[in-house]
Amino acid sequence: EAGVAQSPRYKIIEKRQSVAFWCNPISGHATLYWYQQILGQGPKLLIQFQNNGVVDDSQLPKDRFSAERLKGVDSTLKIQPAKLEDSAVYLCASSSGGPSYNEQFFGPGTRLTVL
Amino acid sequence: GENVEQHPSTLSVQEGDSAVIKCTYSDSASNYFPWYKQELGKRPQLIIDIRSNVGEKKDQRIAVTLNKTAKHFSLHITETQPEDSAVYFCAASIIGSSNTGKLIFGQGTTLQVKP
Numbered sequence: 001e002a003g004v005a006q007s008p009r010y011k012i013i014e015k016r017q018s019v020a021f022w023c024n025p026i027s028g029h030a031t032l033y034w035y036q037q038i039l040g041q042g043p044k045l046l047i048q049f050q051n052n053g054v055v056d057d058s059q060l061p062k063d064r065f066s067a068e069r070l071k072g073v074d075s076t077l078k079i080q081p082a083k084l085e086d087s088a089v090y091l092c093a094s095s096s097g098g099p100s101y102n103e104q105f106f107g108p109g110t111r112l113t114v115l
Numbered sequence: 116g117e118n119v120e121q122h123p124s125t126l127s128v129q130e131g132d133s134a135v136i137k138c139t140y141s142d143s144a145s146n147y148f149p150w151y152k153q154e155l156g157k158r159p160q161l162i163i164d165i166r167s168n169v170g171e172k173k174d175q176r177i178a179v180t181l182n183k184t185a186k187h188f189s190l191h192i193t194e195t196q197p198e199d200s201a202v203y204f205c206a207a208s209i210i211g212s213s214n215t216g217k218l219i220f221g222q223g224t225t226l227q228v229k230p
Contacts, residue, residue, distance in 0.1 A: 056215050
């Protein structure tokens with residue numbers, strides 16, 4: 001089966017600019033996650049969707065970050081305005097969902113550099 | 116909230132030796148513990164996982180042990196090979212009908228296997 005797709009793979013912007021990332025999960029996967037991975041650290045969950053509803057966005061900096069998952073499939077993550085500390089790899093993951101164990105499959109990530 | 120500590124941050128072994136990476140978690144309700152391998156510039160990939168109802172799980176050269184009382188779990192790689200060189204992340208999660216299955220990652224261990 002096709003994996004999680006993300007675009008773009010790389011993005012360089014200046015601080016205070018806006019940027020958007022796109023994720024297409026594995027077909028049929030109800031749960032979608034956005035993680036931020038700063039260099040040298042483990043991924044940190046930003047937001048989790050179940051279908052098109054938000055399950056957890058407790059660590060999303062809502063003053064500048066927003067995310068949506070219209071129609072419960074693709075998702076976009078936006079940063080406006082970007083700060084230097086937003087430089088990181090943004091990983092999207094999906095899982096089949098449900099109450100039991102469900103492996104998360106990661107996309108290749110988008111590497112963001114904020115100058 | 117849940118916190119996961121991972122040690123060591125870097126580990127260098129000779130080919131054929133064993134490698135052990137240790138993690139501790141803070142939330143006693145955690146019941147699912149996956150390990151991810153991330154090669155340079157690539158996506159994290161699940162290599163093994165364990166649930167809280169078992170103490171050990173093996174898959175060829177890889178094994179994971181869990182001590183619920185002490186709240187720590189470890190990854191063991193035997194007969195290491197150069198292709199095992201990567202960053203390894205542990206994670207902890209609570210899975211179940213009323214939980215989101217959110218993964219909390221450790222900081223990562225860079226494993227170098229010298230030929």
